[in-house]
Amino acid sequence: xxxxxxxxxxxxxxxxxxxxxxxxxxxxxxxxxxxxxxxxxxxxxxxxxxxxxxxxxxxxxxxxxxxxxxxxxxxxxxxxxxxxxxxxxxxxxxxxxxxxxxxxxxxxxxxxxxxxxxxxxxxxxxxxxxxxxxxxxxxxxxxxxxxxxxxxxxxxxxxxxxxxxxxxxxxxxxxxxxxxxxxxxxxxxxxxxxxxxxxxxxxxxxxxxxxxxxxxxxxxxxxxxxxxxxxxxxxxxxxxxxxxxxxx
Numbered sequence: 617x618x619x620x621x622x623x624x625x626x627x628x629x630x631x632x633x634x635x636x637x638x639x640x641x642x643x644x645x646x647x648x649x650x651x652x653x654x655x656x657x658x659x660x661x662x663x664x665x666x667x668x669x670x671x672x673x674x675x676x677x678x679x680x681x682x683x684x685x686x687x688x689x690x691x692x693x694x695x696x697x698x699x700x701x702x703x704x705x706x707x708x709x710x711x712x713x714x715x716x717x718x719x720x721x722x723x724x725x726x727x728x729x730x731x732x733x734x735x736x737x738x739x740x741x742x743x744x745x746x747x748x749x750x751x752x753x754x755x756x757x758x759x760x761x762x763x764x765x766x767x768x769x770x771x772x773x774x775x776x777x778x779x780x781x782x783x784x785x786x787x788x789x790x791x792x793x794x795x796x797x798x799x800x801x802x803x804x805x806x807x808x809x810x811x812x813x814x815x816x817x818x819x820x821x822x823x824x825x826x827x828x829x830x831x832x833x834x835x836x837x838x839x840x841x842x843x844x845x846x847x848x849x850x851x852x853x854x855x856x857x858x859x860x861x862x863x864x
Contacts, residue, residue: 714741718853719755719766719846725823725830726753726768728798729862735854736768736862738847748819748845750774751797751864755846756821758837768849769831770797770864773820775842779812781805781833786822797864802826806833817842 721734730736730753738755748754752771757764772786772793773779780787784801787793803826814820818839823829832839852858 715739715850717847719768719849721768722765723828725825725828726770727825727828729753729824730768730849730852731858733855734852734858736849737851737853739850740847742848743845748774748842748848751795753849753862753864754819754821754840755849756840756844757846758840758844760841760844766846767830767837769821769823769829769840771819772822772832773812773814773839775814775816775818777814777820779808779814779820779832780810781808797824799824800826802833804833807835807838808833812839814839819845 715737717738717740718735719738721730721732721736724732736755748771750771750773753768754771755766755768758767773788778789780790781802784803785792786795786802799822802822812820818841820832821837821840822831822833826833830837849862851861
């Protein structure tokens with residue numbers, strides 16, 4: 617039977633009522649279909665909005681207004697300040713390098729001028745312009761041994777001279793040495809049992825307290841070559857009770 621739904625009785629099928637459209641609406645739809653469609657107007661795209669984070673502009677020297685921000689007077693003052701600072705630094709470096717090298721006194725061989733533990737300043741520049749003199753208190757390393765500590769002794773014999781020890785006194789070229797500083801009588805002559813002639817670059821050194829001194833009388837120390845002299849002692853830095861200039 618046409619129009620019949622399986623499993624459902626005809627009397628139970630509800631007939632759907634078609635809705636009748638008003639005449640005005642039907643006419644309106646017919647007109648819309650017959651009339652040509654107007655092209656849709658495209659919306660003008662505006663500039664894209666930037667995100668909330670702003671890009672940081674990179675700084676360059678072009679951004680500086682040097683003519684207005686920096687005057688010639690300020691540049692001059694800055695240049696003078698830099699020059700003064702450089703001179704102070706240079707002076708400090710030169711002073712420390714040539715006059716401020718510190719060496720500690722080991723032992724009492726230079727007593728009473730220097731005592732054990734005294735920290736002294738060494739003048740390294742003086743022997744660049746002059747030769748070591750008799751009576752100078754010098755700093756050196758025996759035979760140039762870099763592993764040794766610094767020795768502090770007094771120059772007695774100069775290059776080319778002959779040194780002799782007779783009855784506890786020093787003789788230079790056969791004449792008794794008159795010393796202006798306090799020394800003790802030499803009891804141990806060491807290797808100086810006869811006249812010792814110094815080479816053209818050698819110095820004979822002794823400690824003022826000869827009983828407690830290891831100096832040119834000992835084979836381990838011997839005569840001091842010019843190239844092995846570190847400098848001349850000129851100031852006691854510490855302790856404070858000993859501080860002051862060293863008198864040769």
